[in-house]
Amino acid sequence: MTVHSGVGATVDRDRGDTARTDTPLRQTARDWVVMCSGIPWRGGAHRQHALAHELAVDRRVLFVDPPDPRPRRGLVVTPVGLNVWHATVPVAMPAHRHVAAANAMVRRCAAGALRGWLDERPGRRVLWIDEDLAAPMIGGLDEAAVVYDATDLDWTFAGRWHRRRRREAWDRAVGAADLVLASSAALPSRLPRTRGPVVVLPNGCDLRRFSPVGPVRRLTATGPVLGYVGTVDERTFDGHLVSEVARMRPQWTFVLAGPSTRGARALLRRLPNVRLPGPVAFDHVPALLRGCDVGLIPYRVGGRADHTHPKKFFEYLALGKPVVATPLPALVKRPGPVRIAAGPEAFAAAVAEALRDSRVGQRRAAAARNSWTNRGKRLRGLLDGLLP
Known part of the structure; x- marks a missing residue:
């Protein structure tokens, strides 16, 4: 030994x-x-x-x-x-x-x-x-x-x-x-x-690592930036939903950071307002998300993701970012400042509302409790x- x-x-x-x-x-x-x-x-x-x-x-x-x-x-x-x-x-x-x-x-x-x-x-x-x-x-x-x-x-x-x-x-x-x-x-x-x-x-969540105060990774975008960090895998990530919303709102920039599958890339990479930067080191995730206006959790419902609790949920909140998610059971059953929406039109409307939401303190308080x-x-x- x-x-x-x-x-x-x-x-x-x-x-x-x-x-x-x-x-x-x-x-x-x-x-x-x-x-x-x-x-x-x-x-x-x-x-x-x-x-x-x-x-x-x-x-x-x-x-x-x-x-x-x-x-x-x-x-x-x-x-x-x-x-x-x-x-x-x-x-x-x-x-x-x-x-x-x-x-x-x-x-x-x-x-x-x-x-x-x-x-x-x-x-x-x-x-x-x-x-x-x-x-x-x-x-x-x-x-x-x-x-x-x-x-x-x-x-x-x-x-x-x-x-x-x-x-x-x-x-x-x-x-x-x-x-x-x-x-x-x-x-x-x-x-x-x-x-x-x-x-x-x-x-x-780690409150110090995911503090609103810290380095910001600036993104070249003329309109709102919507961020997601995690695996971009068509088995759990709803790429069809994101692609439809991206087409409906070309003024929004979608930054989907993380490892991605070939099928997901084929669906998303041709959209001019969708960016797939690939895996991001955990130490650099807070800076990336500080440059975003809304945190997204666009998981498929009715499949493998139904039984997960996305760790990114409280990390988004710790940064003070509003969150828009599909109706995952773990988020529907759990109280917290999150907008739940199913379908492209409802999801786009929820993001539009989130962009007007300035309740940073409430979101930080929810993260602190968790x-x-x-x-x-x-x-x-x-x-x-x-x-x-």
């Missing part, structure tokens, strides 16, 4: 970032949360990263990357924040994600390596997983409790030939958890029978209930 160590780090919990120092890591917390995530640590812009920093306030967190698709030797553990460590696990078999038996073998091997590392650092352990593929690790860490963090219906994103197997694995993983978190109010009704309680814990700091307080309380 290979373990890397290094200097410590200080963490600004509202910002979610780290600054390296020469001070060794404090180890005042005893309990461990082992976060076996479907999202790697690199990038640090997702729900899992924000919650890891929040859990580290009074616990030690070992954030475990999903196994690499290529073989790799040894367990590598590196300190990355105050009470936060990052781990990459050994992988003996390539393409393991696509074969159930291979995935189970790789995950159990990873659990054994992690257990050996943790045995040298005593403390009660909570196993945290957020994808069905990590289910074989349950019971392999001598954990005192299991948390499943459901952010969508994992199995619906799998290929048709894997979907049934992934659905069964998802059912088993959720059913084995002592606590199930749901990022969207639309998820609990779709969950299988659970052993423990189901608690809706929506996404939050900061990651507040989410963290609630989450730590829930874990206190699991391990008194």
Whole structure:
């Protein structure tokens, strides 16, 4: 087993970032949360990263990357924040994600390596997983409790030939958890029978990072600028809606930042008032959005996006931007300053209203109530209930 160590780090919990120092890591917390995530640590812009920093306030967190698709030797553990460590696990078999038996073998091997590392650092352990593929690790860490963090219906994103197997694995993983978190109010009704309680814990926002005050990425546009940051994928992003509104209102500029699929680009890139700048580094997202007048959430309704809670919603509000969205269940059921509209004409009308809305303070206040700091307080309380 290979373990890397290094200097410590200080963490600004509202910002979610780290600054390296020469001070060794404090180890005042005893309990461990082992976060076996479907999202790697690199990038640090997702729900899992924000919650890891929040859990580290009074616990030690070992954030475990999903196994690499290529073989790799040894367990590598590196300190990355105050009470936060990052781990990459050994992988003996390539393409393991696509074969159930291979995935189970790789995950159990990873659990054994992690257990050996943790045995040298005593403390009660909570196993945290957020994808069905990590289910074989349950019971392999001598954990005192299991948390499943459901952010969508994992199995619906799998290929048709894997979907049934992934659905069964998802059912088993959720059913084995002592606590199930749901990022969207639309998820609990779709969950299988659970052993423990189901608690809706929506996404939050980083108030300091998404402050209205800061650098602005100026956009060359003569009229209002409407911004969106996220995946531009025709499976979840309603490109037909956006293209129709763009044709109806040529004086508006649509900036759709993020990775895009070929189908979405073919639909949108020929419109003169639609810009597809591609992926934007998370540190540059606030500056881009400060240059926009309205934040958009134009997701398809009645499909895969129905069970998600867009993290961008509170980030838009934290910047003081008015928000216009399609009627996603998570936003329809959740109070907040957002205009909901379905269809091109209604969506265009809602954007026109939003452009006249100057209630910046109300939007900032709504974001403050839904900061990651507040989410963290609630989450730590829930874990206190699991391990008194």
